[in-house]
Amino acid sequence: MTTHDRKGPGISGRTLGLAISTAILFAVLSLLSQSFLSGYTMFVVSRQMAFYVLIALSQAFCLVVGQMSLAVGAIGSLTTIVLGLGLETWGLPAPLAVLLALGFGVLAGAVNGWLITRLRIDSFIVTLSMMFIFMGLRSGISGGQPYRVPASFSFIGQKSLFGVPYVFLLVVLLLGLVGFMYRSTVFGRRMLATGGNAAAARLSGIATDRMVVWAHVLSGAFAALAAVLWASKLGSAAPETGDDWLIVSFAVAIIGGTGLTGGVISALGIFMGSAIFMLIKHGLVEVKANPYFANSFLGLLILLAIVVDRVREIYTEKPKGKASP
Amino acid sequence: MLELKAVSKRFPGVQALDGVSLSFAPGEIHALVGENGAGKSTLIKIVTGLTSPDEGEIFFEGRRLRFQSYRDSLAEGIDVVSQEIQVIPESTIAENIMLDKLITRGKSGIIDWAAVNRVARKYLDMVGLPLPPDTVIKRLSAAQKQLVQIAKALAAEARVLLLDEPTSSLTEHEARTLFEILRSLRRRGVTIIFVSHKGEQVFALCDKVSVLRDGRLVGTRRIEGLPPPELVKMMIGRDIVQTRPAGPAAPPGREMLRAEGVVRKGRVEEASFSVRAGEILGFYGLVGAGRTELARVLIGEDSLDEGAVYVRGERAVIRSVADSLERYRIGYVTENRKEEGLLLQSPVRTNITITIWPRIVRRLTRAISRVKERTIARRMVDDLDIRVTGLDQKTEELSGGNQQKVCLSKWLAADCDTLIIDEPTVGVDVGAKEQIHRLIWDLARTRGKAVILISSDMPEVIKLSSRILVFRDRRIAGEVGGLDEGGKTYAEVSAEIGRFLN
Numbered sequence: 001m002t003t004h005d006r007k008g009p010g011i012s013g014r015t016l017g018l019a020i021s022t023a024i025l026f027a028v029l030s031l032l033s034q035s036f037l038s039g040y041t042m043f044v045v046s047r048q049m050a051f052y053v054l055i056a057l058s059q060a061f062c063l064v065v066g067q068m069s070l071a072v073g074a075i076g077s078l079t080t081i082v083l084g085l086g087l088e089t090w091g092l093p094a095p096l097a098v099l100l101a102l103g104f105g106v107l108a109g110a111v112n113g114w115l116i117t118r119l120r121i122d123s124f125i126v127t128l129s130m131m132f133i134f135m136g137l138r139s140g141i142s143g144g145q146p147y148r149v150p151a152s153f154s155f156i157g158q159k160s161l162f163g164v165p166y167v168f169l170l171v172v173l174l175l176g177l178v179g180f181m182y183r184s185t186v187f188g189r190r191m192l193a194t195g196g197n198a199a200a201a202r203l204s205g206i207a208t209d210r211m212v213v214w215a216h217v218l219s220g221a222f223a224a225l226a227a228v229l230w231a232s233k234l235g236s237a238a239p240e241t242g243d244d245w246l247i248v249s250f251a252v253a254i255i256g257g258t259g260l261t262g263g264v265i266s267a268l269g270i271f272m273g274s275a276i277f278m279l280i281k282h283g284l285v286e287v288k289a290n291p292y293f294a295n296s297f298l299g300l301l302i303l304l305a306i307v308v309d310r311v312r313e314i315y316t317e318k319p320k321g322k323a324s325p
Numbered sequence: 326m327l328e329l330k331a332v333s334k335r336f337p338g339v340q341a342l343d344g345v346s347l348s349f350a351p352g353e354i355h356a357l358v359g360e361n362g363a364g365k366s367t368l369i370k371i372v373t374g375l376t377s378p379d380e381g382e383i384f385f386e387g388r389r390l391r392f393q394s395y396r397d398s399l400a401e402g403i404d405v406v407s408q409e410i411q412v413i414p415e416s417t418i419a420e421n422i423m424l425d426k427l428i429t430r431g432k433s434g435i436i437d438w439a440a441v442n443r444v445a446r447k448y449l450d451m452v453g454l455p456l457p458p459d460t461v462i463k464r465l466s467a468a469q470k471q472l473v474q475i476a477k478a479l480a481a482e483a484r485v486l487l488l489d490e491p492t493s494s495l496t497e498h499e500a501r502t503l504f505e506i507l508r509s510l511r512r513r514g515v516t517i518i519f520v521s522h523k524g525e526q527v528f529a530l531c532d533k534v535s536v537l538r539d540g541r542l543v544g545t546r547r548i549e550g551l552p553p554p555e556l557v558k559m560m561i562g563r564d565i566v567q568t569r570p571a572g573p574a575a576p577p578g579r580e581m582l583r584a585e586g587v588v589r590k591g592r593v594e595e596a597s598f599s600v601r602a603g604e605i606l607g608f609y610g611l612v613g614a615g616r617t618e619l620a621r622v623l624i625g626e627d628s629l630d631e632g633a634v635y636v637r638g639e640r641a642v643i644r645s646v647a648d649s650l651e652r653y654r655i656g657y658v659t660e661n662r663k664e665e666g667l668l669l670q671s672p673v674r675t676n677i678t679i680t681i682w683p684r685i686v687r688r689l690t691r692a693i694s695r696v697k698e699r700t701i702a703r704r705m706v707d708d709l710d711i712r713v714t715g716l717d718q719k720t721e722e723l724s725g726g727n728q729q730k731v732c733l734s735k736w737l738a739a740d741c742d743t744l745i746i747d748e749p750t751v752g753v754d755v756g757a758k759e760q761i762h763r764l765i766w767d768l769a770r771t772r773g774k775a776v777i778l779i780s781s782d783m784p785e786v787i788k789l790s791s792r793i794l795v796f797r798d799r800r801i802a803g804e805v806g807g808l809d810e811g812g813k814t815y816a817e818v819s820a821e822i823g824r825f826l827n
Contacts, residue, residue: 088427184692186682193679196668203626203657203665204679204735205650 013312018272025279033286039163045278046164047233050171052274054226055245055261056252057178060270061218061325064182065211066195066262067116067123072223073245074134075108078272079227081138084147084237094153098228106217108134113213131246138239147237157232167229172271179267191215195262251298252277255305277301326350327372327403327485327516332381334367339724341367342378343540348590349485349490354507354517356548358525358560359537365520368537369487372518373405374398385485385544399425404483406474406491408417412462419445419458422477448476452506468499475506485516492526504530511648524553536560569788570766577791578602580638581743581775582655584623587632592618594799600777602742605769607786608779609795609822616779618799620745624649624657636743650680653743660726660747660779666732669721673713674702676720680739703736709764726757733764744768747779765789787818795825801827 009075029036055072062069082104086097108130115126156166182188193201193212202208223245230239256273258267328348334341342364349355359365362632370376372383376391383390385401392398412421419442420427428440442458449458454472462470471491478486488507492500507517507530519531526546527534536543536559543559548650583599600606608616621627623634625643634641636653647657659665668677678685678698685697702716711785713723720731729749736744746765750758766789780786786793793805803825805818 006386075708180692184690184695186686186691186693188511189675189679189693193668193671193675196671197664199665200659200667201679203624203659205645205739206679207645207647263668 012278012307015266015269015272017308017312018255018257018276019268022272022275022279025276025283029279029283029286032283036282036286043160043163043165045282046168049274049278050165050168051226051230051233052248052252052277053171053175053270054222054229055249056144056256056258056270057175058219058222058226059249060247060253060256060258060265061191061215061222062123063258064195064262064265065191065208065215066198067212067215068127069112069216069219069249070127070246071108071112071122071130071134072219072249073242074131074138074229075105075220075223075226076242076245077138077239078108079224080133080231080237080241081142081147081239083228083231084142084149087153087237088147094150096316101228102221102224105220105227107220108224109216109218109220110213112220113216114144116216117209117212136294142239143292146239149231149235149237150233154232154235157229158235167233170229175267175271182265182267187214192263192265195259195264197263229269246275247295247298251302251305255300257309273305326384326386328384329372330369330382330384332368332371332378332383333376334376336367336369340540342371344381345537345540345542346381347535347542347545349516349518351484351516352511352514353533354531355510356517356531356534357518357520357537358524358527358534358556360560363537363560364540365537366489367540368487369405369407369518369520370637371548372398372485372487373403390424398665402482402484404478404481405487406471407477407489409470412470414463414627415461417459417461418449418454418456418465418473418476421462421473422448422458422480424477425481444480445476448480449473451479451509452476452501468495471495471503475503479510483515485518486510487520489516489520490775491519492521492523500526524556527556558787564744570763577604578773581636582623582777583635583638584619585633585635587622587634588621588630589618589622589627590630592627592799593622596801598801598804600775602775603769603773604791605690605765605776605778605789606775607793608796609781609786609793610781610802610826611781614796614798615801616796617747619796620657620747620777620779621741623745624655626657648739650739654739654741655743655745656680656739656741658729658732658736658744658746658749660751662728662732662752667720667728669719671720672717673706673711673723673731674698674716677702677705677734677738680735686707701738705738708737709761711802724753724757726753729753729757729761730764733761737768741774743775743777745760745777748781749778750780750782750785762789783819783822784815787815787822793818793822795822797826 035041058072061067079101083097083101086092086100087094092100110121112130113125115121116123156170159166162167182192190201190206191211191214193204193206194208198208223242227241230241252273253270254260255276256270258264258270280297280301284294289297326348330346332342333343333344345368357365357368367376371378374395374397377392385403386450413424422445428437428444429435430437444493445458449456452472452475454469454476456465456469462473465473487734491503495503507519511517519527521527531545531548533545534551534556535545536556538560546556558643569708577662578597578601585597587596588594596615596619598606608619610616612699618627622629623643625645625648628644634643636655641653643649643653643655646657649657663669668679680702681701682693685694685701687694699716704715705711706713711730711734712727720728723731733746749761749765753761762785765776765778768774778789787808791809793808795802795805805821807813808818
């Protein structure tokens with residue numbers, strides 16, 4: 001699978017490095033714990049990984065066009081409330097409630113994108129404000145209480161096909177589509193171009209504002225999808241869904257090699273980024289690390305990912321001067 | 326005395342400086358001239374410590390200098406006033422002038438603004454800028470910012486002052502004021518290096534002139550007694566018989582683009598013109614005279630406040646570059662390749678095909694056809710003789726001339742029949758410049774494209790254009806025609822252009 005627009009076919013050095021890291025972590029964990037290779041652990045790990053992929057994609061869509069979204073978790077959280085209201089309060093049939101919840105995600109993303117492009121406000125400011133607005137709404141509406149969901153609703157989040165969670169299968173499919181989109185479609189290539197150099201893209205006839213709006217719409221849709229699946233996994237629509245997504249979204253996207261300044265994404269990278277993230281979290285539990293320090297480990301991991309990237313860049317860079325005379 | 330001894334510098338694909346030895350004496354205004362790409366900017370960067378030479382040495386008052394950074398050269402009293410104006414826009418004039426020596430109350434670390442403003446005022450008076458020192462920089466015009474930079478250099482007690490194309494954004498009057506200041510600095514024994522490509526100014530102001538061409542020093546002459554054509558000959562390496570490219574010049578075809586009374590407030594006033602197929606229409610003028618500004622309105626990047634645009638005789642409403650590309654087939658090659666023209670990190674093929682992706686999708690999968698993408702990119706690379714190691718080479722790695730060809734090729738790939746080409750040969754070396762000229766000529770004369778050539782390079786405009794519109798103060802000041810018919814010498818045409826500029 002090719003990674004992104006910058007290289008030709010074949011696997012890039014970064015992706016290869018990720019694959020090796022994943023393999024090493026996997027091997028270490030198998031040795032460290034007898035139960036790691038058990039069907040149950042694999043089920044839990046792969047399912048959790050799938051959620052990380054969705055959340056990272058939600059961030060990566062924005063990063064690709066040179067934006068960011070701080071509202072990833074907040075959109076997920078409020079989506080859960082919309083879902084809960086639909087299922088419990090209004091008693092809608094499950095498919096309709098899910099559609100409503102996903103629709104909310106799309107709408108939230110569209111509003112973000114619209115504010116950013118129409119009013120020319122920085123994505124940081126817009127999504128920061130939206131994050132607080134959404135967080136306030138979800139607490140206000142729910143009062144902190146989870147909503148009940150029908151038992152049948154939990155099928156996709158809790159069941160598996162030959163031991164592989166449905167959520168995982170769904171996410172692998174989506175990830176494949178996303179990879180295809182960026183690699184081969186006009187829409188995806190235009191998003192990459194927008195993030196690579198917005199002025200050049202615009203002056204080459206690309207409607208860059210529209211690309212930015214679409215990026216936020218996709219981001220909102222994927223955050224909402226993650227929230228719906230999370231409710232299915234939990235068997236209830238819990239308002240605190242999404243509270244830790246912001247940091248996770250950046251961590252997995254960055255480890256997976258998504259460019260922070262835009263124009264670079266790798267679907268395979270994000271897949272392995274989420275695997276690495278998951279395995280390290282799991283490993284910390286295995287070695288009985290003090291969970292109170294968990295956030296510090298996450299922070300270190302993000303920093304490490306960036307440093308490794310920088311170091312490789314410096315070493316592979318050909319010596320060259322700046323501008324021509 | 327500032328001396329360079331056998332200084333060389335190489336950039337990928339270009340020998341920017343090749344064994345240049347030069348000395349600059351105090352109390353002298355020393356012009357450094359040469360065409361684009363001659364090595365002037367590189368020399369400035371070396372003298373100011375922004376880049377280090379591959380070979381050679383620099384001596385200042387007998388001592389060998391080894392600069393690690395720009396700060397080192399400042400410490401030696403070497404200061405530069407550059408064309409890309411370097412000021413902090415949100416700060417006041419006084420703060421910009423005094424940035425590295427803000428006056429504090431005792432040792433408290435608290436800035437004494439009254440004192441800072443007082444000292445800054447002294448230097449503002451010296452450069453003749455009658456503005457309060459606490460004015461915020463971003464409200465200033467380009468000329469005023471340049472004066473602030475000079476005031477800053479004065480405040481730093483600069484002993485060597487480099488001016489890099491200092492008049493490119495100044496009006497006649499402002500330029501004269503600047504010259505007066507430079508003359509008074511000369512009397513005070515400052516070494517002044519005046520980088521320019523404008524012959525008139527060199528003759529009006531300088532004592533000596535050194536000419537660079539293709540990274541080599543052609544020679545140094547005293548201005549006194551130097552005939553102007555001699556200087557031009559030194560610069561371009563031949564007599565200024567501007568030979569137009571050979572080949573058939575078919576008579577222009579139908580009208581492709583016409584503007585009537587186009588206005589964009591504060592940028593372009595009342596611009597009317599038309600360009601026909603097979604014709605190269607030159608837009609000549611200084612930076613900021615309204616040429617690029619008009620182009621950006623025509624392609625829909627900026628909106629127009631008044632007036633109308635007609636494409637192939639029909640009224641056209643162009644709201645975006647996408648409109649201009651897809652509905653009217655007008656392409657615009659930007660003046661800043663790196664900032665606005667290219668995805669530098671992406672492969673060459675991406676930059677060539679960016680305009681045509683929707684046309685090469687496979688029907689069933691909606692995927693862009695790799696095969697078609699490569700075929701088209703390959704055709705462009707062969708057609709325009711773009712030097713690449715492969716279609717997947719990073720665009721950043723190409724030389725200026727080849728990058729420029731990539732910029733052009735994306736509009737050709739999109740089959741545009743009207744091309745607006747903005748400063749196509751800035752920062753490309755002489756060989757590539759010839760090639761690009763040839764290419765532009767062929768596009769219009771043999772392939773029947775309507776071309777608008779925006780350039781502040783007079784020889785270039787005269788060499789290629791069928792007609793020249795001269796821009797001045799946001800207006801089209803006049804038109805010089807009849808270039809295709811022949812019979813007009815270069816000197817006559819440039820004199821005609823000159824009349825519209827004054």
